[in-house]
Amino acid sequence: xxxxxxxxxxxDKFLWGSAxxxxxxxxxxxxxxxxxxxxDRFCSQPGAINDNTDGKVACDHYHRHKEDVALLSxxxxxxYRFSIAWPRVLPNGKGAVNTKGLDFYDRLVDELLAxxxxxxxxxxxxxxxxxxxxxxxWVNRDTAYTFVDYTHVVLxxxxxxxxxxxxxxxxxxxxxxxxxTGEHAPGRKSLPDACAAAHHLLLAHGLAxxxxxxxxxxxxAGIVLNFTPAFTHSDDPKDQQECADIDGFENRWYxxxxxxxxxxxxxxESLGWEQKEIQAGDLEKISTPIDFLGxxxxxxxxxxxxEKDVKKTLPLTDxxxxxxxxxxxxxxxxxxxxxxxxxxxxxxxxxxxxxxxVDADEFVDDQDRxxxxxxxxxxxxxxxxxxxxxxxxFAWSLFDNFEWAHGYAKRFGIVRVNYETLTRTPKASALWYxxxxxxxxxxxxxxxx
Ligand code: IFM
Numbered sequence: 474x475x476x477x478x479x480x481x482x483x484x485d486k487f488l489w490g491s492a493x494x495x496x497x498x499x500x501x502x503x504x505x506x507x508x509x510x511x512x513d514r515f516c517s518q519p520g521a522i523n524d525n526t527d528g529k530v531a532c533d534h535y536h537r538h539k540e541d542v543a544l545l546s547x548x549x550x551x552x553y554r555f556s557i558a559w560p561r562v563l564p565n566g567k568g569a570v571n572t573k574g575l576d577f578y579d580r581l582v583d584e585l586l587a588x589x590x591x592x593x594x595x596x597x598x599x600x601x602x603x604x605x606x607x608x609x610x611w612v613n614r615d616t617a618y619t620f621v622d623y624t625h626v627v628l629x630x631x632x633x634x635x636x637x638x639x640x641x642x643x644x645x646x647x648x649x650x651x652x653x654t655g656e657h658a659p660g661r662k663s664l665p666d667a668c669a670a671a672h673h674l675l676l677a678h679g680l681a682x683x684x685x686x687x688x689x690x691x692x693x694a695g696i697v698l699n700f701t702p703a704f705t706h707s708d709d710p711k712d713q714q715e716c717a718d719i720d721g722f723e724n725r726w727y728x729x730x731x732x733x734x735x736x737x738x739x740x741x742e743s744l745g746w747e748q749k750e751i752q753a754g755d756l757e758k759i760s761t762p763i764d765f766l767g768x769x770x771x772x773x774x775x776x777x778x779x780e781k782d783v784k785k786t787l788p789l790t791d792x793x794x795x796x797x798x799x800x801x802x803x804x805x806x807x808x809x810x811x812x813x814x815x816x817x818x819x820x821x822x823x824x825x826x827x828x829x830x831v832d833a834d835e836f837v838d839d840q841d842r843x844x845x846x847x848x849x850x851x852x853x854x855x856x857x858x859x860x861x862x863x864x865x866x867f868a869w870s871l872f873d874n875f876e877w878a879h880g881y882a883k884r885f886g887i888v889r890v891n892y893e894t895l896t897r898t899p900k901a902s903a904l905w906y907x908x909x910x911x912x913x914x915x916x917x918x919x920x921x922x
Contacts, residue, residue, distance in 0.1 A: 480916025
């Protein structure tokens with residue numbers, strides 16, 4: 474462990490932001506012509522969401538975006554990462570454009586710019602139009618081309634004002650949780666389908682990149698991937714193999730084709746993926762150079778062949794995820810040594826915590842979340858000292874919000890949301906983070922004013 478007691482100063486131009494996604498905060502799922510998404514359909518299936526909730530209201534950001542931008546501004550944040558809901562823009566996935574849906578993002582972007590906050594947009598954060606899932610979703614190659622048409626529509630309208638575009642958020646989760654384990658929408662369970670979906674997601678990314686560049690020549694264009702390092706405590710070759718397979722399936726499967734190295738051969742073999750979906754030229758398209766890699770990091774995983782629930786030895790967040798701050802440095806240095814992307818943003822990092830200490834004013838004194846953010850940021854600083862060009866950090870999440878299959882039970886926000894009144898109250902972590910954003914200094918002694 475490095476000594477984390479000394480405050481660390483980040484470069485002045487380092488960007489401090491916070492992140493959300495459309496389905497998790499917007500609500501208004503039936504407003505102004507929005508079409509149905511796979512998450513609306515999934516939530517309606519009994520038992521799919523642990524607390525039987527849905528995204529109909531969420532944080533009601535769709536109606537409160539002005540207030541929310543003012544909140545970002547009061548926290549002194551310089552960048553805001555959000556996603557665009559495909560079914561709000563194209564209710565049937567393709568064809569007729571819903572102008573009112575686009576108008577919403579237009580207003581949001583203008584409000585951010587007026588507040589001097591750089592808009593970081595993600596085109597796809599898991600809310601596929603249900604109409605496309607009805608045609609086999611991401612398992613259907615056509616969905617990749619339809620994504621390009623959607624990108625066109627969005628970029629034509631917003632390409633002149635958004636600072637940074639990410640095509641996809643965490644394609645691993647879309648493919649694996651959506652098509653293999655079924656714990657996420659659309660709730661399907663097939664390894665061949667998950668492999669096909671993963672390939673078509675990556676193809677969609679590669680095909681959309683030139684469109685982003687054409688309509689937003691001055692913006693950065695890239696993709697956001699999640700990384701969960703895999704460890705084993707044992708020297709047993711079976712455990713080592715399991716570890717390499719999991720690393721291949723979750724971490725290397727996406728970044729390696731993007732970096733031009735193709736799919737990890739060892740993992741392709743051990744999964745038995747026949748690669749029938751790969752057509753001539755696909756890998757070239759997928760490896761179109763990116764301006765930045767967005768890195769989402771939360772935890773590590775410990776692996777033991779044949780065992781599902783390996784004993785966790787580190788302190789846990791409310792997601793029961795081990796807190797392993799040095800993992801963010803390890804991931805960044807490994808990625809940079811292997812692939813040397815031009816630059817990196819930490820596009821998500823944060824923790825669900827129990828938030829039990831809510832006072833009468835709804836203030837949450839979440840020292841545990843501050844510790845988490847502090848310790849991870851110190852490791853980001855170490856990675857930068859190691860030579861990794863990291864240019865910004867987005868705390869996940871700005872708000873408590875809809876945490877997918879967990880519903881509203883897990884709170885990741887630096888700002889508390891009361892789901893009855895929809896009141897937003899900055900937690901202690903938001904005040905601490907405001908100070909960080911103001912000074913670019915990350916330290917424990919740094920008490921918020
Ligand atoms: O809430 C999610 C987010 O949508 C994608 N990355 C991980 C977060 C926490 O689970």
